[in-house]
Amino acid sequence: MTEDSLKPYVIGLDLGGTNSVFGIVDSRGDIKATTAIKTQGYGDNVEAYVDASIEALKIIIDQVGGIDKIKAMGIGAPNGNYYNGTIEFAPNLEWGRNGVVPLAKLFSDKLGIPVALTNDANAAAIGEMTYGVARGMKNFIVITLGTGVGSGIVVNGQLVYGCDGFAGELGHVIVKENGRQCGCGRKGCLETYCSATGVARSAREFLANSDE
Incomplete structure (x- = not known):
């Protein structure tokens, strides 16, 4: 068996100014489990936001068989820099508006899997091109x-x-x-x-x- 067949899922995070929605998805784009938290309410403490995200993720990761089934994570976020995995001066995020936040690394360090990040609308475009109306x-x-x-x-x-x-x-x-x-x-x-x-x-x- 290949590593891909042993790790059939990825985590997607749609990080909005109001809600953060997580999904665990297979290679066909079928969503296997979802959860969500509020994006705001942590002041300028991005670590508190990531910790809350990990707590919510643990439940749905267990639902699909544990972290060993997860190959990677992708994040679509406002002001997301694809090259650096950072959120940079995002005006609608209280913990992201005043500087550069290495969000991909923060999630990767906590989960122990590769994490990629891009602008939320770019992620939507990739999704539509791969699975949606823009195929x-x-x-x-x-x-x-x-x-x-x-x-x-x-x-x-x-x-x-x-x-x-x-x-x-x-x-x-x-x-x-x-x-x-x-x-x-x-x-x-x-x-x-x-x-x-x-x-x-x-x-x-x-x-x-x-x-x-």
């Missing part, structure tokens, strides 16, 4: 809408990372000069209007200024 497509863009706005760009079948891993961040294109304050420090970014957070903000502003 067979060579050129497309995935837009993710949640706490922020993310984008994954595929050209000629290759994900666009750029020189530093941060190419294609459409959520931080300025769409209104001197517009709404964004968590990134600039004003008028697309995500301040089009994210779930931005749409809710628009609704509150409309209700405050209208009796409709």
Whole structure:
């Protein structure tokens, strides 16, 4: 038997600004077990976030036969640097907004398996290209809408990372000069209007200024 057949599963982490959702997945993309924790609530203590994640993961890892069945882990995260396995100055993460967080290494050290990390929208694009609606497509863009706005760009079948891993961040294109304050420090970014957070903000502003 090959090592791959002995280790048939990988862990996926969809790290959002509100929730962190974990799945254990086989090579066909079938999800075998899931769990979730809140992403926020740990202040600037990323170690506390990782510890809470490991506690939640232990339960579903046991469900599939233990860590010996897990080949690796992949993380999709805001401001994720594919090259370095880090989250860098992520405006929507309280423990990630003020510096560079070596999240892949933190999880790898705790679990004892290889861990890769990329931008969450890039991970979504890879997923759609491999298992989803973009199978067979060579050129497309995935837009993710949640706490922020993310984008994954595929050209000629290759994900666009750029020189530093941060190419294609459409959520931080300025769409209104001197517009709404964004968590990134600039004003008028697309995500301040089009994210779930931005749409809710628009609704509150409309209700405050209208009796409709």
